[in-house]
Amino acid sequence: MNRLGSLRGSYGLDSDRSDIEIDMMPLIDMIFILLIFFLVTASFVKESGIEVNRPEAASAEMKEATGMIIGITPEGYVFIDRNQVELRRVRGLVEIFLTENSDGGVIIDADGECPTSKLIAVLDQCRLAGAENIAVSASKPKG
Template sequence: MAFKKYAAEHEEAKVDMTPMLDIIFIMLIFFIVTTSFVKPMGIDYNKPESSARSSAKSDNILISVNKAGIIKMENRQVDIERLTANIERKLAETPGAAVLIQAEGETLHGVVVKVMDEVKTAGVKKISVTQSD
């Protein structure tokens, strides 16, 4: 019995890409057919510009906290114990005001949380916290 030394000189393995391309095209057609294109319903309108808003005084209360834990309200230093009374006084002047707490990047979270607790104790519903540079 004679065996060939080499079964095939240079047989290269080839992968038939046709079935894979067929599957991709079938999936593409499936997704196109099943997608629903719905135009959102609504009314387009133009809002008029209001000049009264630009001249009105801001209703926001700004409280800033630096990295040393010093709390300032209306550009004056305030103790944490007196913060609730100051906010209540400001709310009496402008009811429904929102409070913006602006803390420096390295401020301890505990100080900011104490300020938020005092603001909530004063009865403020809208509180925002931002980070200053």
């Protein structure tokens, strides 16, 4: 037997290589830990779920949607999270949102043709719920 053959025999290298396995459990555990981390740290945005024609404002600024979005249609219907809600439910839903996201804001996405009284009523309900960071969405004029 040559020298390489004696080394293989002493280290058990001449056995069949088909019994070598890679333990995947630590990798799977790490993936689950990362998944849980991203789910816990992610901030979820509640959208209104409707398309509106925003009024134009020269002072409009682009901001990230970091909170609850309340949509108001031209007919005055209020939508939160793709569901039509009555005005009396807005305050409770905003309170729930603020308990889950203490630094979250509320964006009122009102159509340019919606009744002003409905916009003011929704704004009032948000303030009564304790929201301090409230914005009304608008778009910059083209041109």
